[in-house]
Amino acid sequence: MSVPTLKMTLRLRLLFAASAGFGLIAVLLGVGALFPAVGHAIGKLSIPKGVDQLLGGADYGTITGWYRSEVGSIYGPLLIAAVAIISASASTAGEEEDRILGLVLAHPVERSRLIVAKAVAIAAIVVVLAIGCWVGLIAGVALAGGGITVGHLAAYCLQLALFGFATGSVALAIGAGTGRRSLANGASAAVAIIGWLINGFAPLVSAISWLKYLSLFYYYDGNDPLAHGVDIANVIVLGAAALLLTAVAAISIKHRDLHA
Amino acid sequence: MSTQPVIATSGLSKDYGSGRGLFGLDLEVGRGEVFGFLGPNGAGKSTTMRLLLDLIKPSAGSAQLLGLDSVNDSLAIRRRVGFLPGDLALYPKLTGRAVLDYLAELRGGVDRRLRDSLVERFDADLDRPVRQLSTGNRQKLGLIQAFMHEPELLILDEPIAGLDPLVQQSFHALLGEVSAEGRTVFLSSHTLSEVERVTDRLAILRQGRLVVVDSLENLRKVAVQRLEIEFGEPVDANEFRALPGVTEAHAEGSTVIVGFEGPADAVVKAAAAHEVRAIRPYEDDLEDIFLRYYRTDDPA
Numbered sequence: 001m002s003v004p005t006l007k008m009t010l011r012l013r014l015l016f017a018a019s020a021g022f023g024l025i026a027v028l029l030g031v032g033a034l035f036p037a038v039g040h041a042i043g044k045l046s047i048p049k050g051v052d053q054l055l056g057g058a059d060y061g062t063i064t065g066w067y068r069s070e071v072g073s074i075y076g077p078l079l080i081a082a083v084a085i086i087s088a089s090a091s092t093a094g095e096e097e098d099r100i101l102g103l104v105l106a107h108p109v110e111r112s113r114l115i116v117a118k119a120v121a122i123a124a125i126v127v128v129l130a131i132g133c134w135v136g137l138i139a140g141v142a143l144a145g146g147g148i149t150v151g152h153l154a155a156y157c158l159q160l161a162l163f164g165f166a167t168g169s170v171a172l173a174i175g176a177g178t179g180r181r182s183l184a185n186g187a188s189a190a191v192a193i194i195g196w197l198i199n200g201f202a203p204l205v206s207a208i209s210w211l212k213y214l215s216l217f218y219y220y221d222g223n224d225p226l227a228h229g230v231d232i233a234n235v236i237v238l239g240a241a242a243l244l245l246t247a248v249a250a251i252s253i254k255h256r257d258l259h260a
Numbered sequence: 261m262s263t264q265p266v267i268a269t270s271g272l273s274k275d276y277g278s279g280r281g282l283f284g285l286d287l288e289v290g291r292g293e294v295f296g297f298l299g300p301n302g303a304g305k306s307t308t309m310r311l312l313l314d315l316i317k318p319s320a321g322s323a324q325l326l327g328l329d330s331v332n333d334s335l336a337i338r339r340r341v342g343f344l345p346g347d348l349a350l351y352p353k354l355t356g357r358a359v360l361d362y363l364a365e366l367r368g369g370v371d372r373r374l375r376d377s378l379v380e381r382f383d384a385d386l387d388r389p390v391r392q393l394s395t396g397n398r399q400k401l402g403l404i405q406a407f408m409h410e411p412e413l414l415i416l417d418e419p420i421a422g423l424d425p426l427v428q429q430s431f432h433a434l435l436g437e438v439s440a441e442g443r444t445v446f447l448s449s450h451t452l453s454e455v456e457r458v459t460d461r462l463a464i465l466r467q468g469r470l471v472v473v474d475s476l477e478n479l480r481k482v483a484v485q486r487l488e489i490e491f492g493e494p495v496d497a498n499e500f501r502a503l504p505g506v507t508e509a510h511a512e513g514s515t516v517i518v519g520f521e522g523p524a525d526a527v528v529k530a531a532a533a534h535e536v537r538a539i540r541p542y543e544d545d546l547e548d549i550f551l552r553y554y555r556t557d558d559p560a
Binding site: 002003004005007008011012098099100102103104105106107108109110255256257258260 | 306317348362367
């Protein structure tokens with residue numbers, strides 16, 4: 001791994017990630033503060049099954065279901081995926097399109113080591129966000145009156161971080177393999193959104209319910225870590241997906257021409 | 261000192277389709293040479309440099325730098341080479357100092373005193389973000405990063421682009437010192453005065469193919485010769501156009517300018533049929549030489 005590249009990538013991206021992290025903490029505090037006032041009332045609402053499934057199929061009347069629907073189903077993964085995708089594509093295809101990568105790779109650094117450094121930087125960024133999320137959840141749940149253990153919050157944040165890393169690795173692989181920033185951003189976002197839709201709708205139709213296993217979202221949220229804690233199998237699948245995609249990125253950039 | 265060429269390419273090609281790219285480049289550059297690489301836009305100069313640094317892969321042929329294969333030994337080569345790209349881009353939000361620190365770290369560190377001396381020599385601004393720097397000041401950073409590890413070979417694509425005359429002078433002096441130390445410079449340029457001033461030999465590319473490799477002195481020798489012949493009265497230039505070896509002839513009042521290749525015998529004899537007041541050589545300037553090689557309708 002190229003340590004100077006890791007440090008440089010973190011230097012260029014951490015401010016963006018930290019800003020997103022502070023925003024996430026603010027949202028988590030707000031969601032916690034709202035629960036005592038509206039949580040029980042919303043819990044009695046009748047919501048169409050499809051929409052309910054997209055929001056995690058949780059009971060909004062409980063603090064666990066409240067956070068799962070408000071943060072776990074959309075805001076948390078959306079934010080971490082967006083930060084990971086933008087960071088991964090900017091630090092690979094973005095630098096190539098900006099003609100910086102050509103100069104960097106004229107120095108004695110192997111392309112694969114450079115990509116591994118970028119992947120580690122993305123992992124560090126999602127970990128920072130996940131820690132911010134954990135802190136925000138602890139404070140938010142306390143504001144809401146408690147009801148989720150710190151361990152379960154940590155389990156959720158672990159699976160969130162791995163989901164972010166895996167989604168960012170999709171952008172890393174496409175960015176490194178093609179050198180096209182818009183393609184890396186667009187295709188990775190599509191993978192995340194389609195995964196979210198599949199995870200929400202596939203279980204409603206028994207014939208295609210197996211499709212949920214193709215969605216990264218399923219491994220992030222399927223076992224409801226806020227309620228049940230960490231799922232080792234899901235963690236392994238997300239981690240393995242991220243590592244596999246990083247390997248694809250490292251190999252694919254090795255043998256292709258850099259764009260002028 | 262080794263006599264092995266520092267750069268040796270054999271049939272080096274990169275085919276982008278539609279006639280674009282580089283085709284069958286055979287070239288040798290010796291140790292301590294300052295070698296000019298010329299050609300119109302799109303001729304393949306930058307493509308050649310990117311091939312040498314393994315930024316792109318050859319479609320055919322091979323290249324050796326410092327005795328190493330450009331593809332298989334790329335990492336070892338890049339340790340010993342300094343590169344300035346023609347379209348230099350740096351991290352816009354970072355200061356020049358941060359950029360140079362990063363690039364130095366990629367090399368495992370450089371001699372700080374050498375870097376500082378280059379900064380002083382080029383009067384580079386290291387404290388402002390790159391996006392606030394002028395083209396010339398960014399180019400200074402590009403030159404410093406290319407030279408700061410004392411590479412054995414420098415590959416410089418349009419190195420003086422955007423530099424003011426004083427900095428150009430510093431750069432040319434630096435090239436002289438580098439060459440005197442036995443290090444090699446391979447540079448492309450559109451600035452003919454620079455080529456004339458700093459290069460020992462040069463190559464001209466046209467449409468991806470090597471047209472000529474020679475010293476400037478020899479190129480001048482084989483260039484089309486011209487005579488300016490002043491007659492006692494106006495003479496029809498067509499008399500000269502039909503002569504063997506004559507490439508052009510035109511009259512300006514009672515003076516005829518005749519361009520020809522090979523011996524001047526036929527031209528002088530034809531002129532002697534008239535009253536000749538004076539014959540003066542009409543030397544091609546550098547631009548004429550290059551334009552002749554650049555022209556696509558010229559079979560040179």
